[in-house]
Amino acid sequence: MKLYEFEGKRLLSQMNIPVPHGEVAATGEAATDIAARIGYPVVLKSQVLQGGRGKARGIRFAQDPQELAGAYAALSNLTIGREPVSQILIEEKLSIVRELYTGITVDPKSAKPLLMISLKGGVDIEQVAAEDPARIVKQPIDALALSKPFNLIPLVKRSGLDGEPMVQVANLLEKLIRCYFHFEAITAEINPLVIDDAGKLTAADAKFDIDDAALFRHPQIAAFNRSETTENPFEREARAAGVSYVRLENQGFIGIISGGAGLGMATMDAVYHHGGVPSNFLDLGHATPEKTAAALRIVLKTPGVRGVFLNAYGGINNCAEMAKGVISVIDSLKPQQSIVVKMRGHSQEEGWALLEEKNIPIVKTGTTADGIELLKHAMQNKGDWPHVDPR
């Protein structure tokens, strides 16, 4: 779950990382009141989930109420990417002397969280990463070894800082690491981390992505409001249905439903291996008929999907229950796409019988490869299997 800047700043603040004074406004009057409380000059910041607001003119400054009204009106008419701006964070304007970048994200290579710091922070950090990557100092985090600020000093020194700022940044990074683990983030980023004209450090921006699977342990975060427009509608529907769905690539034409995340990933690999392109990952979790039906509906309406492969093993899950879900969707939607089911395990005979009654192609004792080939033939017969360049 991605967080808005103002939500992320609340988490930072709870970990004693200094953030600017500020509040979110949803109306011009509220903005005026907030600015009066904070004191001018203020900065107005569009609250959207994507980055690049600075470059999209989503950040404005105001010296007085008149400028504030103008800036507020301009921002509230702005759409950044596909996100219309509906909330604006009003904050004290910092007197920036230096903008640093600091962030933590999961590094697939070391399979650890990777701590990053750069003196070249600010809106051009992507360009720095592409053109001058040596200016971003990185180190995988071993949670225990790095849990003391003095362990962070060498890394901060390598970034080019020295003296008092180096010690201050090391102290702050230690808090950021604790924040990252405490809230079970996948990504936590402060860009820019500002050094102001009094030498004080402040987190001027906050970008968090929290592990969805851990949200139940963080009711404060789970309760953050999300409007209809901010999330991929399919991912939103899947979340409401209790299944984990990830939209993959736009060229995908095979919808995947699996019972178990590992099987889902193996199925995706196998689909590629057979010349297909998966449109999504979907793990049913504990599969009731309702959840299976919701999963199939979501996958069927994912744009580009011309065939669906349901690949499940009935361990705790019951094959008859899953079959009931599949059938309810086929009866109500009468989908045009080809659907193949491979499932066995708990109540497999009942499940198979239900699907056979509806002439749904099934694989009983064969492999995942057999299932994909069956689907491929059905799709090729309908001219539904596009030519894909082998990768």
Ligand code: GDP
């Ligand atoms: P992003 O572009 O979406 O990452 O938005 P940021 O919150 O990082 O803001 C972009 C840029 O606006 C920063 O790099 C700063 O240069 C500037 N900025 C943001 N807040 C302030 C502030 O309080 N004072 C000043 N002077 N500049 C700010």
Ligand code: MN
């Ligand atoms: Mn930023």
